[in-house]
Amino acid sequence: MAKEIAWKSEIESSLKEAKASGKGVLVEFNHAPS
């Protein structure tokens, strides 16, 4: 499932996008792929 999601990589811009769109922010903390 995770591969189907268009993840963003920058939290501040995502918070701004959430504010503009009325959505929440889903953050996944994970290791970078090796």
Place this chain on the structure above:
Amino acid sequence: MAFIHDYFVPVRIHTDAHPELCAKYHVAWTPTFLVLDPDGTEHYRDIGYLPPADFVAHLTLALGHTALEQKDYATAAKFFQTVIDRHGSSEVVPEALYCLGIAKNRISGGTADERKAIWGRLMETHPKSDWAKKASSAFD
């Protein structure tokens, strides 16, 4: 996954590159999922991967918690009811019932009747859950 894009802006943070965010949000394990409002305030967290249907149930519960903590009780009740109606086999249903009772109580201005009815249903349908044990305290 349409559900996620309908309700969230999804962000993946690589822990090695952002130790400051790991410290800010007290992330001790990966994967850790947080639900934040646009101000960056955390309203829900999950650790570990779940199958998609279970993950959606948890995120729907998270939307309820977010609305509840923002005092938008009608929206909170809607999401908790959605967990109960659409994700009936999920392990978060007892929590959704408990929190639905809280939201309905707030909507009614503190009247206990509807909360007690919902919590009674919780105790009847999920008697071994910790949420039923918490609800039982209202009947002492």
